[in-house]
Structures are given as structure tokens and as C-alpha cells.
Amino acid sequence: xxxxxxxxxxxxxxxxxxxxxxxxxxxxxxxxxxxxxxxxxxxxxxxxxxxxxxxxxxxxxxxxxxxxxxxxxxxxxxxxxxxxxxxxxxxxxxxxxxxxxxxxxxxxxxxxxxxxxxxxxxxxxxxxxxxxxxxxxxxxxxxxxxxxxxxxxxxxxxxxxxxxxxxxxxxxxxxxx
Numbered sequence: 001x002x003x004x005x006x007x008x009x010x011x012x013x014x015x016x017x018x019x020x021x022x023x024x025x026x027x028x029x030x031x032x033x034x035x036x037x038x039x040x041x042x043x044x045x046x047x048x049x050x051x052x053x054x055x056x057x058x059x060x061x062x063x064x065x066x067x068x069x070x071x072x073x074x075x076x077x078x079x080x081x082x083x084x085x086x087x088x089x090x091x092x093x094x095x096x097x098x099x100x101x102x103x104x105x106x107x108x109x110x111x112x113x114x115x116x117x118x119x120x121x122x123x124x125x126x127x128x129x130x131x132x133x134x135x136x137x138x139x140x141x142x143x144x145x146x147x148x149x150x151x152x153x154x155x156x157x158x159x160x161x162x163x164x165x166x167x168x169x170x171x172x173x174x175x176x177x
Contacts, residue, residue: 056095086122132155
């Protein structure tokens with residue numbers, strides 16, 4: 001054989017490196033698409049959010065005309081103030097409850113001394129809502145006559161014990177008019 005180059009009459013094949021790089025690009029694009037789909041599914045499903053039902057408690061200090069003193073340091077809301085609804089983020093009713101009880105606040109609670117620190121218990125509340133709203137059967141108004149609407153409540157506050165909730169009200173001072 002001579003040292004001459006061979007002449008091929010067929011079309012030359014593409015180099016193997018080009019074929020491998022195209023294959024790698026296709027595999028990479030497919031992998032990224034799979035990750036995007038999986039990420040979107042996890043974002044929508046949110047498996048890390050605990051959605052199991054829990055018993056929620058809403059706490060509020062009540063003035064003398066809104067509670068009944070049972071005589072042993074405990075109290076309960078009376079009448080319309082005893083009924084409340086717990087709404088979800090989209091304002092649908094998640095649970096209804098009535099006043100379960102409460103405690104008469106001592107002098108360490110400042111201007112709230114002698115008020116009833118009552119709670120309403122809601123059972124079977126679905127967890128994982130972004131916002132909760134407690135709506136009272138009693139319509140409350142500001143000094144200007146504006147109606148107070150439902151206030152957004154976090155799930156953590158609905159899971160608080162009475163002693164934890166009372167700490168927020170220590171040394172409470174009524175605003176000066």
C-alpha cells in the first residue's frame with residue numbers, strides 16, 4: 001500500500017463529537033423541562049404545609065357589659081358576643097364556635113384589670129390557610145362610629161395557649177382621647 005490518501009466516494013460522516021454534543025443538549029433540555037414540571041407541581045401541592053385539622057382558640061378581653069362573672073375567677077362571654085365564626089382567607093366559614101370560658105384579669109393587666117379574658121374554641125379548623133378571620137356575633141364600632149371589621153389572625157395565634165395569649169395584654173394602657 002502506498003502512502004496516498006484514500007478517496008471515498010460516499011458522503012463523509014459527521015464527527016462523533018458533534019453527535020455527542022447534540023445528544024447532551026437534548027438530554028439537558030429534557031432534564032430542565034422535567035425539573036420545571038416537578039417544581040411547579042410541588043409549588044402548587046405544597047406537601048410541606050400541615051393541613052391536618054386542629055382546635056383553634058380566639059382570645060379577647062371583654063368589658064363588664066359583655067361577660068358573666070361566675071364568681072370563682074372565671075367568666076364567659078354572654079349573649080351575642082359568645083358566638084363567633086372563623087373565616088378562611090377567601091372569607092368562607094371554616095368553623096363556628098361559642099365562648100368556652102375565660103379568666104378575670106388581675107391588676108397586672110393595667111386598664112384591663114377586672115375585664116374577662118375570654119376564649120372561643122373552634123374544632124376541626126383546616127390548617128395551612130394563609131389568613132384566618134374571626135367574626136363576632138357582636139358588631140363593634142370605633143369612637144368615630146366606624147364598624148370594626150374582622151381582623152386577620154395568623155395560625156400561630158390560633159394555636160396559642162391562654163397563658164401565651166395573656167402575655168400580649170400585660171400592662172395594657174387605654175389610649176388617651
